Amino acid sequence: MGAKTAAVLVIGEEILSGKTTDQNAALLIKELRSLGVALRRIVVLGDVRAEIAQCLRELSASHDFVFTSGGVGPTHDDVTMEAVAEAFGMRLLRHPELEQKMRAFYGDRLEERALRMADVPDGVVLLDSDHLSWPVPVVRNVHVLPGVPEIFRRKFMAIRGRFADAPFHLRELLVDADESAIAGRLDQVVAAFPGVFLGSYPRFHFPNETPRWRVKLTVESKNAGEVERATAQLANLLGSLVVPPDPAA
């Protein structure tokens, strides 16, 4: 569809073991969509440096933008910066601007150990914003964000405008038929409109239910005209199987 692409890497054993529920990938799903950026992959990993490094190397090479969540605090399980450095063969350096910010904020309470948070890969770019007291470190196309959801949101929103692209166009059709009865007709539309993404989503119902519709079809592309033409062909092929949209809730 010619969209910019993105991948999200959520770092944190606490998500995988169910101690906390991820909110950050969920935010990016919504925001990237509204920005017109195609989110192509989400990965959730524990706090294992080598695994994070390898994953980041792959994600960075195959997407326009990569966002990481978590692992940027001062404790032993915060290994994201080391992993980013390892991914790109860079060294960790204590960044003078970050060190100064920490000294100004913590004053006498600053513990030497906490200065780990000023250590960033030598290829870093720091994104500043009026709304942020601490910049967002970017290494190549990897944007390093913290795991705490309130702070993740504030930081992403401060840099959100950089990623804006042309919007997606979407049409939906509700169909009163099983997927297997319409699969052949969907194939025809897919073949006729290779630049359009056609989704087919069956709805769950119990055997004793007679739902008004059984499958939701979605037609989408960055090209609004293509979406209209593909939707028209689909509606034509499905005829009376298409039912009106559900009334607004």
Added chain:
Amino acid sequence: MGAKTAAVLVIGEEILSGKTTDQNAALLIKELRSLGVALRRIVVLGDVRAEIAQCLRELSASHDFVFTSGGVGPTHDDVTMEAVAEAFGMRLLRHPELEQKMRAFYGDRLEERALRMADVPDGVVLLDSDHLSWPVPVVRNVHVLPGVPEIFRRKFMAIRGRFADAPFHLRELLVDADESAIAGRLDQVVAAFPGVFLGSYPRFHFPNETPRWRVKLTVESKNAGEVERATAQLANLLGSLVVPPDPAA
């Protein structure tokens, strides 16, 4: 920790574009944890056969169990079975038992196209259960489950008992200090108990708040005695920074 390991692959453009919210990885996070299985990685991908195949090959080689969600219906965007076959260099074959089940269920209404759902890799094992009208296909260590949450849950629950392992033991400590003030002490415990997983989770609070605690520490392992000893050392090192648990909500 000597636990069995698992990975989850959620397949579906509809998750990445925000049309639906994943419920299946969330279910597995909870269930695998209670089974004593260490979930090590979650990946969410679109309906792209080559990407799914490559991902499955990697996940299968590095985990004891792999679970996939989605992409098993009859339409053009259902490519999971082809991807599993490609991942392991197998061929897709029409399985006589599955074909017979479909013919019995659909009768005259069966469309040839729908028989795609009876096509499985030639190395498949079908897990049957009294509670299931359709078996769970397993290829090597990959368990192929459907995306519709109600059916995913029913199928996983029917085979859940196969994965039971020794339980995890967990202790928590609440600490009234910033992470940076205690990071050095955490390092000591990590060094003393290499088989124990020590998690450190800062709590968000606004600058004008004075929370009762600032960091939650978790101590866990399959070895209950190690958890008790590591927790005791941690409590000893932190002294009066440890605060009592929150009252039950």
